Amino acid sequence: MSAKKASDADPARSLALLWGSHSKPGRSGLTVRSIVLAAVELANAEGLEAVSMRQVAERLGVGTMSLYTHVPGKGELVDLMVDTAYGELYDDVDAPSRQPGGWRGALEFVAARNWDLYRRNPWMLQVIDARSTLGPNASLKYEAELRPLDGVGLTDVEMDSVLALVLSHVQSTARTAANQARVQEESGMTDVEWWVSNAPLLDKIMDGTRFPVASRVGQAAGEAHQAISDPAHALTFGLDRILAGIAALIAGRNRS
């Protein structure tokens, strides 16, 4: 009944690896660090689905099973990949706080940095949803992103909620963008090309009789964005609304 499904990471093992000091070069140059780096490179070059133990090993010129001497399993390896990627985010823990524009400028900076992170490492979006084993870089990220919200009039719980909302928006938009890019790459067709090629069929489907508003709005949005969806626009549009909503909350807190 308590099935251990498949390649799930053991949180305790991951934590130990994440915070431990692994510096045993071995006799064929294999290290936890080198394995994780190879896996990340592979993920960015050929997508997360290409990250198999066999492929990572091959990239390192090493037998598949050798990896298991340094890493308990694939799940833990993925946890390590995530924290490594988080390391790119901020130069130091006060980078967001240093931004001009107060909490608003800081949140815009945080959103932009996270957006860049996901654009550079699209594989994270397929992985984050699994769990969040908090390694050193993830912890630093949390601290760095919370600091500019400290002392603006929000409660501690509200600070967490506000940050979570902004991050959730960025992640969701980045996911859409990544999927769109992937589909285009796989099909070799841009959104526009796909749309015009399937237009006759879609016209029959989306006839203005049954779906008047949808066909009108879909048409307008499609022409405006030259695509089914425009992630960059969705990012700024959504962020603007969200920040306005947050500003109202803060104003209310400070007024009372």
Next chain:
Amino acid sequence: MSAKKASDADPARSLALLWGSHSKPGRSGLTVRSIVLAAVELANAEGLEAVSMRQVAERLGVGTMSLYTHVPGKGELVDLMVDTAYGELYDDVDAPSRQPGGWRGALEFVAARNWDLYRRNPWMLQVIDARSTLGPNASLKYEAELRPLDGVGLTDVEMDSVLALVLSHVQSTARTAANQARVQEESGMTDVEWWVSNAPLLDKIMDGTRFPVASRVGQAAGEAHQAISDPAHALTFGLDRILAGIAALIAGRNRS
């Protein structure tokens, strides 16, 4: 170079299946409909990863390869599953428009219905990100959700952006909730249990010296939600901010 990666759906085939009238009972009772239904049941009962061609076939008391007579491949099957699930959403195309509270009440209704959809069919969250082949039910959904936004002062493009923002928020929150539930189920531990059991280690990590704000806020949020994150709270908190931001936009449009 133009690699067909794995089990990706061919959009054209999916569209044909989605809109076509497939009603050929075959000689062992096998139908596109029955296959899709079995797959959805399986996904809800044992998770999306349990939906393999073999398992679906077994559930139907049929050989694995027999499915391929009715469905081109797994990708297309998943597309069919998604549109089937969308069928649960609204009784008719004017259900959201009938809600009290104007556009705001309608959007809250839309958010609630989509939230329920994802809670009932968590597998959709692992699938949606793949692509969005628009079947009949998806089209009806789009129309139903846009109608209450028609004539409130937004441009057509803004209507699309506003709806996308709300749906994106719900989906993102539902994803977090589903992952949390899955982790708890797999580990047999609630968030609280996990937290207290890993507390000593986490205390050493999140010491108030290096991460003062994070440890303080994390503590407060954890105690308030009795979990690492509280999806239900995140849903309403975020929706409130977003709707406030949208209200500001609409007010600006109507003032000018």
Next chain:
DNA sequence: AGACCGTACCGTACACCGTACGGCTCAGCT
């Protein structure tokens, strides 16, 4: 009634995945 044929059905096979197990090789210490 008998023959035919298209389609539904399915058994087998292939290439991939994660990883358990057991054996080999060699660095470093005694």
Next chain:
DNA sequence: AGCTGAGCCGTACGGTGTACGGTACGGTCT
């Protein structure tokens, strides 16, 4: 010089999607 323990890895198992080729049956025409 000899031993030991750790690094390394070849093989094997059960899972995946699906290509291929063969079987068996329902409906139609003679």
